[in-house]
Amino acid sequence: MKQANICPRFEKAISLLSQRWTALIINQMLSGPHRFCALQSSIGISGKVLSERLKDLEQKEIIKRKVIPETPVIIEYSLTEKGYSLEPVLKEIENWSQAWLDIERAENIK
Amino acid sequence: MKQANICPRFEKAISLLSQRWTALIINQMLSGPHRFCALQSSIGISGKVLSERLKDLEQKEIIKRKVIPETPVIIEYSLTEKGYSLEPVLKEIENWSQAWLDIERAENIK
DNA sequence: TAAAGTTAGTTACTTTATGTAACTAACTTT
DNA sequence: AAAGTTAGTTACATAAAGTAACTAACTTTA
Numbered sequence: 001m002k003q004a005n006i007c008p009r010f011e012k013a014i015s016l017l018s019q020r021w022t023a024l025i026i027n028q029m030l031s032g033p034h035r036f037c038a039l040q041s042s043i044g045i046s047g048k049v050l051s052e053r054l055k056d057l058e059q060k061e062i063i064k065r066k067v068i069p070e071t072p073v074i075i076e077y078s079l080t081e082k083g084y085s086l087e088p089v090l091k092e093i094e095n096w097s098q099a100w101l102d103i104e105r106a107e108n109i110k
Numbered sequence: 111m112k113q114a115n116i117c118p119r120f121e122k123a124i125s126l127l128s129q130r131w132t133a134l135i136i137n138q139m140l141s142g143p144h145r146f147c148a149l150q151s152s153i154g155i156s157g158k159v160l161s162e163r164l165k166d167l168e169q170k171e172i173i174k175r176k177v178i179p180e181t182p183v184i185i186e187y188s189l190t191e192k193g194y195s196l197e198p199v200l201k202e203i204e205n206w207s208q209a210w211l212d213i214e215r216a217e218n219i220k
Numbered sequence: 221t222a223a224a225g226t227t228a229g230t231t232a233c234t235t236t237a238t239g240t241a242a243c244t245a246a247c248t249t250t
Numbered sequence: 251a252a253a254g255t256t257a258g259t260t261a262c263a264t265a266a267a268g269t270a271a272c273t274a275a276c277t278t279t280a
Contacts, residue, residue, distance in 0.1 A: 003139065006134070006137075006152075006154065006237080007204075007207070008213050009207040009208060009211040009212070009213065010137075010203065010207045011134075012202050012205065012207060012211050013203050013207035013211060014134055015208060016130075016132050017127065017128070017133070017203065018127070018128050018129070018130050018132070018133060019128070020237085021127050021128075021238095022128070023124050023127070023128060024116070024121075024124055027116075027120075027124075029193055031212045034124065034257080035257085036256070036257050036258075037255080037256060037257070037258095040257095041270060045199065045258075046238080046239060046240070046241090047259080048238080048239080048240090048258090048260085049117070049237090049238060049239080050258090050260075051257080051258060051259080052130075052237095054240095069208070071248095071256080072246080072247055072248070073246085073247085073257090075161065075256080075257065075258095076255090080264085082210050085205060085209065085210060086207060087211055088205075088206070089202040089203055089206055091198070092198050092199040093120065093123050093124065093199055094117075095198075096195060096196060096198070097117070097119040097120045097122060098119060099195065100148050100192050100195060101119040101122050101123060101230075102117065102119070102254070103118050105123075108124050109198035120221080123228050128266075130266085131267095145227080145228085146227070146229075147226080147227060147228070150228095154268090156268060156269070157228075157229060157230080157233085157266080158229085158230075158267080158268080158269090159266090159268080160229090161229060162266095162267095163232080176271060181226090181276080181277095182226080182227070182275085182276055182277070183227085183275090183276085184227090185228065185229095196224080
């Protein structure tokens with residue numbers, strides 16, 4: 001039933017950003033390189049899915065994985081140029097969220 | 111394990127746009143109102159998931175559902191102001207996709 | 221007028237994606 | 251030696267999507 005007449009590049013971009021966690025991972029990395037467990041705890045993702053996403057994003061050349069042979073070894077994930085170039089997208093999402101969404105409080109009021 | 115210190119509005123926006131099909135549905139509607147089966151065939155989504163998404167987007171006030179009592183009845187889905195305000199986000203994704211993605215051809219070459 | 225088609229969905233069932241939690245291996249700190 | 255940290259992996263459970271057939275109300279065609 002796939003018959004989309006939609007631009008394939010656009011569809012690819014959408015399918016990338018529609019993967020759960022992907023946009024949040026990229027967003028965290030906009031502020032600099034991150035380690036595996038830092039991402040894990042800052043966005044609340046499981047190790048399993050995080051490792052899947054990082055492999056996928058690396059393969060898509062959006063992030064790069066660097067092994068720093070300190071003793072204990074440090075694995076550092078950071079954005080490539082292609083990855084950084086998603087910043088305007090994330091910023092627009094943030095702008096929209098500030099303008100149009102508000103935090104529900106109802107559930108907290110007894 | 112949810113401990114995110116991320117802005118809750120931003121997270122909400124991300125979780126909206128990370129739902130499969132949602133961004134494509136909104137994108138189609140940027141060009142005007144659409145009927146159920148027009149969306150179905152233009153983006154290649156199943157009736158089941160489309161009806162779920164439309165209900166969800168309506169409840170979030172991003173789209174509105176209008177019953178036009180022509181004979182045969184027409185159900186017209188269109189963006190609200192909140193929905194239209196996502197246009198810059200979609201445009202940025204499109205810009206990025208044009209600048210950074212290309213169509214794989216390898217699989218077509220024998 | 222019966223048969224076939226369209227629209228806007230829904231239902232039942234299957235496959236895929238995520239979540240949860242425990243585990244590993246190599247190293248460090250107590 | 252025991253416990254903790256880092257960067258994952260594995261096995262199992264639940265949730266989300268895909269597939270395809272079905273419904274109900276109406277219309278068009280033979």
